[in-house]
Amino acid sequence: MHVPDGFLDAPTSIATGAVAVAAVGVALRGARRELDDKTAPLAGLVAAFVFATQMINFPVGAGTSGHLMGGALAAVLVGPWSAVLCVSVVLIVQSLLFADGGITALGTNILLIAVTTVVVGWFVTKVLLKVLPKRVGMVAPAAAIGAFVSVPAAALVFTGLYAVGGTADISLSTLATAMLGWHTIIGLGEAAITFLAVGAILSVRPDLVYAARGVIADRELVIKAKESVA
Amino acid sequence: MPAHLKVVALVGFMLVVVATPREWFAAYAFFLAVLVTVGAVARVRPGWVLKRMVVETPFVVFALLMPFIAQGPRVDVLGLSLSESGLLSAWGLLAKGTLGVIAGLLLAATTTPQELVRGLERLRMPEQLVQIMAFMVRYLEVVTDEMRRMAVARASRGFEARNPLHWPVLARSVGALFIRSFERGERVHLAMVSRGYTGRMPR
Numbered sequence: 001m002h003v004p005d006g007f008l009d010a011p012t013s014i015a016t017g018a019v020a021v022a023a024v025g026v027a028l029r030g031a032r033r034e035l036d037d038k039t040a041p042l043a044g045l046v047a048a049f050v051f052a053t054q055m056i057n058f059p060v061g062a063g064t065s066g067h068l069m070g071g072a073l074a075a076v077l078v079g080p081w082s083a084v085l086c087v088s089v090v091l092i093v094q095s096l097l098f099a100d101g102g103i104t105a106l107g108t109n110i111l112l113i114a115v116t117t118v119v120v121g122w123f124v125t126k127v128l129l130k131v132l133p134k135r136v137g138m139v140a141p142a143a144a145i146g147a148f149v150s151v152p153a154a155a156l157v158f159t160g161l162y163a164v165g166g167t168a169d170i171s172l173s174t175l176a177t178a179m180l181g182w183h184t185i186i187g188l189g190e191a192a193i194t195f196l197a198v199g200a201i202l203s204v205r206p207d208l209v210y211a212a213r214g215v216i217a218d219r220e221l222v223i224k225a226k227e228s229v230a
Numbered sequence: 231m232p233a234h235l236k237v238v239a240l241v242g243f244m245l246v247v248v249a250t251p252r253e254w255f256a257a258y259a260f261f262l263a264v265l266v267t268v269g270a271v272a273r274v275r276p277g278w279v280l281k282r283m284v285v286e287t288p289f290v291v292f293a294l295l296m297p298f299i300a301q302g303p304r305v306d307v308l309g310l311s312l313s314e315s316g317l318l319s320a321w322g323l324l325a326k327g328t329l330g331v332i333a334g335l336l337l338a339a340t341t342t343p344q345e346l347v348r349g350l351e352r353l354r355m356p357e358q359l360v361q362i363m364a365f366m367v368r369y370l371e372v373v374t375d376e377m378r379r380m381a382v383a384r385a386s387r388g389f390e391a392r393n394p395l396h397w398p399v400l401a402r403s404v405g406a407l408f409i410r411s412f413e414r415g416e417r418v419h420l421a422m423v424s425r426g427y428t429g430r431m432p433r
Binding site: 085 | 327362365
């Protein structure tokens with residue numbers, strides 16, 4: 001899924017690199033508010049988690065399988081700033097230690113996978129949570145829709161970058177249709193897995209889901225009359 | 231060779247490769263020769279590199295499609311009508327992508343994760359980012375082991391994921407993995423605080 005070296009020309013790669021550096025810088029400031037001095041240990045473990053989840057294969061049928069990208073999932077779980085940092089670190093490690101995603105395309109990959117999916121996924125989830133009734137049961141569907149939108153959004157940004165610095169003359173409309181069509185399908189899978197995973201976490205530790213914090217704060221502790229134990 | 235120099239060399243080398251026009255076929259042979267020499271000097275086994283080049287597969291498929299979907303004048307190759315510029319683009323993608331993967335793997339083969347983290351620190355990567363990366367690298371094995379244990383536990387109960395109906399089971403594992411990772415992060419943080427951690431690593 002990662003963009004390799006040579007897909008976009010050198011000036012575009014350098015430009016996306018600069019944008020990625022700026023975005024990560026902003027995220028570094030924002031993450032301090034989300035996690036304070038816990039940032040490094042927690043974000044590090046969450047980054048390891050994102051890396052590990054990408055190794056879990058979800059069978060689609062007919063012998064093929066896909067895996068989670070996890071940008072929107074990370075945003076819902078730990079907050080957008082920390083998520084940008086976690087996914088960026090995952091991409092850096094993948095590029096340098098596993099040659100997954102080109103080193104010159106690192107800026108492009110951070111921009112697409114770490115920034116776009118996280119920001120879009122978070123924004124959509126947040127807006128939906130504002131609109132939907134304030135119940136814990138609404139968090140997982142909102143996260144799923146956020147995840148669904150985040151994938152084609154990244155594909156759209158990629159198409160835009162390709163229009164600026166692409167190295168092949170495929171007509172843009174062909175590319176946009178192919179990218180959007182294909183990534184809408186991928187987005188469906190991403191949405192389903194995000195929905196199920198967020199739901200599973202909500203039922204065990206709802207306090208760990210960053211997006212659910214506003215909803216949980218409104219809940220009151222209800223003590224029910226205890227049945228007499230025989 | 232120190233890791234930070236290797237990273238700088240890799241970035242510089244790949245920028246040159248990416249900026250080279252794809253019509254300069256001889257230049258690519260030269261780049262490949264450079265990489266083969268580096269690999270030979272560093273005693274990296276070719277088999278190790280070849281096995282890990284599978285990460286490139288999706289883009290090989292994309293590159294192979296290129297001659298069919300690109301525009302421009304067409305040429306006939308073996309009875310197929312292919313786009314000339316598409317062929318050239320496919321060649322450019324494959325050449326640059328492959329060189330990138332080989333160069334990246336050479337770095338990975340000769341550098342331990344710890345060395346890499348220290349190298350990036352010397353390259354003035356923001357301290358917070360370095361720390362996050364250090365923790366990630368340190369706990370990567372722990373977390374993937376945890377995941378593997380869950381897979382073994384599932385398999386020993388007769389579970390085998392075959393179709394989307396099995397996704398809820400896998401997703402619950404993802405959820406459990408997150409909770410375990412996050413709680414481990416909290417424990418590690420508390421353990422560090424009790425040993426005098428104030429938000430930055432001692433030198």
